[in-house]
Amino acid sequence: MLRLELRPEPSRLMMFASPMLAALAMLLTGSILFSFLGQDPLQGFYVYFIKPATTLYGIGELLLKATPLTLCGVGLALGFRANVWNIGADGQLTMGAIAGGCVALYFQDVDSAWILPLMILAGALGGMAWAAIPALLRTRFNTSEILVSLMLVYVAYLYLSYLVHGPLRDPDGFNFPQSKMFADAALLPILVEGLRTNAAFLVALLLTVGAWFFSTRTFAGYRMQVSGMAPAAAVYAGFSEQRNVWLAFMISGAMAGMAGVGEVAGPIGQLQPSVSPGYGFAAIIVAYVGRLHPVGVLLAALLMSLLYIGGESAQMEMQLPSAITGLFQGMLLFYLLAADLFIHYRFKPAHSSATRATPVSRGEIAS
Amino acid sequence: MTLDHLIPFLASTAGAATPLVLAATGELVAERSGVLNLGVEGMMLVGAVTGFGVTLSTGQISLGLLAAMLAAMATALIFAFLTLTLQTNQVATGLALTLFGVGLSAFIGRGLVGQTVERLPNLSFPVLSDIPFFGPLLFRFDVLVYGSIALVLITGWMLARTRLGLIIRAIGESPRSGHAIGYPVIALRYLTVLFGGAMAGLGGAYLSLALTPMWVEGMTAGRGWIALALVVFATWKPRGVILGAYLFGGVTVLQFHGQGFGLAIPSEFLSMLPYLATIVVLVFISRKPQTILLNKPMSLGQNFRADH
């Protein structure tokens, strides 16, 4: 019989291996699910997980969808490390899209190079403003930021819906609930001719590197890490909890807001009733699968992006339900959490531990 | 505002409140034992889709309700296995459960969109239901409206007066001490999490079988999260759940009755009300740290592992 025992030290190997294990388990379950749905599992596997990445266009799409996931995921990861649970990134993304979109629509007739930077700035500010609410309520009134940030997602959705049904609706749009198309100056430049990948991906890469530097080299990053790992130690050392909460929300809010601008100024090109298929929520999974490390988040975002695109291609080619994407996302996180067990624990066969244990040498018994 | 508007408003409040009462009471018991399950939203969705699907295919609403509870319990079991046996972080696992539930319910429900079933019938009591004003207000609801209130009362009695309740409160405060005097902490926590799952499933099924008898993707629209907020609002005491849920029920149905009350506000803003109300209520309750400290189960959200 196998029993779990605590490792003397967390396993570094497992820290890297467990996301792989989780992805593998998800792929395996996926294949089983395909055959359960009456499809050839190998064919399903190929169409879902391999084929999207075999064409240049497919890779372009992969990077395109990975962009908002990376932006949101990196921001959330910084917060999660500090035990700040912003789960309302989708709301901040939506508000960022609204803010950026308003700039684009306001300067509809202006053709100038500063419109895009202004939109990105507005998007970041919009996301930050939305994130400031849970930050303020937590620091001032001790209110759960999980519930507040989540509630605000619905409020943001409804606000966007109000705007595109009302004040921002395109008067020549046959009553469709959407704004005018943005002018060219308000659209992000395409990176490679023929693909849809745009400059937002470069912004995401840049910010990922910046976040990595922030979390490993700066004292502010260290402070956030300490307050996440041991809140009492952070107070003891004199790190202000309020400052950490604000910092976490401002960074993740700004990045989610920019992701929103990336969507409306990129593939969408206007304001619509919905600007995100739940990127802000998928980013929670991305943050975890990426080990809350910026570079890991980037890789996890690519995987998650593959799930979205694979879902689309499987729907088109094999009539598989698109809802399968959401199922895979949830499964991936479950598998990861389970696999993470082996970072701190290992299996031991019963009765064999006696030979491995070392005798008391440092007086360190649980007394 | 007239009585003609008021009675249907108050009556529909009960309908909107019932899924919240059910889900929040289940979560409350789990939290009292020290487990924070943020997956209520996901479990409700799974319950909603399963209940609807089974009712549609069997024609038996009772089977649908039962299936909803079992399905949501099955997802709660995943959560329990991860957090209680494998010791994963409760917050992260709860989020995972919600995301998983959203995906799973959409997947199961892909063929159910656009169909409809006979809704859970309202009861009719001889004489009582015909009393003017009070009849429609109190005696014409379906069985789960009354059942949910009974559930709260029984849960309150169980927690405060029975030995099981005493043990649940005890391990919610200190699982280590509970273990030291010999209670099976993990097994008990499995039990409370499963109960929470069953009630969330029932609450979800109420949405798809009574409130709006159909299946729509993501139809809980944050009710699972509001249920979580209600537990805080109730300061972990069952009777507070009723008050909170009916308050929220009222705010939720306001959007449908806003016109009747002569409110000239875009419907989106009325729809925001329950979410904004949740935030306001949370601020109000959390403002005094003592209130939370005195009432919150001390081990809430912390894992426990017996060391042998």
Add this chain to the structure above:
Amino acid sequence: MIDRAVPEPVLPSQPRLQLLGISKIYPSVVANAEVNLTVMPGEIHAVLGENGAGKSTLMKIIYGVTRPDAGEILWEGRRVTIPSPSAARKLGIGMVFQHFSLFETLTVAENISLALDEKTRPAALAPRIRRIADEYGLPIDPDRHVYSMSVGERQRVEIVRCLLQSPRLLIMDEPTSVLTPQAVLKLFESLRRLASEGCSILYISHKLDEIQTLCDTATVLRGGRVSGTAKPKQETARSLAELMIGNELPACRLSPSTPGEVRLAIRHLSLTTTDPFGTELQDINLEVRSGEIVAIAGISGNGQQELLKAISGEIPLANPGTVQLDGQDVGRLDPAKRRDLGMCFVPEERLGRGAVPELSLASNALLTGYVPSYGTGMLRRGLIQTGAVRDFARQVIDRFNVKCGDNSSLATSLSGGNLQKFIVGRETQLSPRIMVVAQPTWGVDIGASMLIRQAIIDLRDQGVAVLVLSEELEELFMMSDRIAVLADGRLSQAVPLASTSVNQIGVWMSGNFAAPNEEASDHVAA
């Protein structure tokens, strides 16, 4: 006489409990190795050993909390396995834990009801609780909530809880660590009374004097093994200590000195706590001068946490003048700013407060070493200077002989004693002007304890103002110039060590500061 590690031969009456070759092995440590132990009916049997010698693990095995990996348990001659505490209670074994297993939010009756195997409603239990409590001189009120009770009262609840089940073996794990000297005497009376009625008592302690007063037989553990058995009353403290530690007791020296200027001053500090389970502080006044060690004695839970946090800045104060560093009002400053004025602080919890468990020792050096006025150079323009951080950690590890892999070892991988050496070392290495230390040697073995105490004394000799809080009177009498007592959130005056006695401090610990200083003349440094 001492017969080393040999089980008792056949005795006239049957032993109540016999352990034969009990072993328990954890991944990184052997907690118990082939332990033999025999307890007779009505015997008060001491299990003696240092912190970490494996006493608690052994008791948990007897009480069914932990399962042994090897060995046999004989209960009244029959071979038994004890899979759970409830099985232990069915046999007639009761246990009073070192860290109480009481539930604070429940009442006394509810607590006791939970621990009884018969299913009695708390209300129905109340009269029985009162009766037993009176019978053994352990007064408690069944309807009170535990969080409102003092530690001494809580211990009474635990004992009464065991007595209600008329145990034939009562295990007491370090019962006196939370009691005032006077309460200890009362406890001993109750225990002798119990033993005279035929109940066996297993008394776990590392305090030699208590064992010599109370116990008939002693089994001594060292490093998880039985290092000997003895009749404590026929032994000297020295021979017992030798069994326990294996070599002679080191001592530390406190040379006379003249204190300088006041560096830390607490003036009329009152604190109403937001924590409903906390203690309020009432009008605390204290001065600590350069070159002296001021000790604050008292049992934890009497406001120690609150006082320390008020001094460190972890609880911000409304009135800036209530805490002064070098004459400067700091009541409203956060811990970082107080550190910047030259204060260092060793908290009572090591893992999770004094150090971050999952970070390396180097990263843990940065935890407090970042403060600019310490001049460690760990930060430049908000960026971490990895080299400086590592160098600092290395110096601490070398100077304080911290046993660890290297500066990249995780804090959680160190033993309690080594981690405490690291934390004390870190704070010392930062050249403080004012040093505050809480529970310097809690759960630390004797060797490390002596090193830590000496380090604190060295600081004092260099002119640092030192404030030490501890539950161990013995330790405070060993290393302080002046001593005060914190009881019920009130602080006594700080008196020179030479003008007081253990007894006097004991009386003060019960909250009675008005008692005259009668025994000043015949003081003994314990």
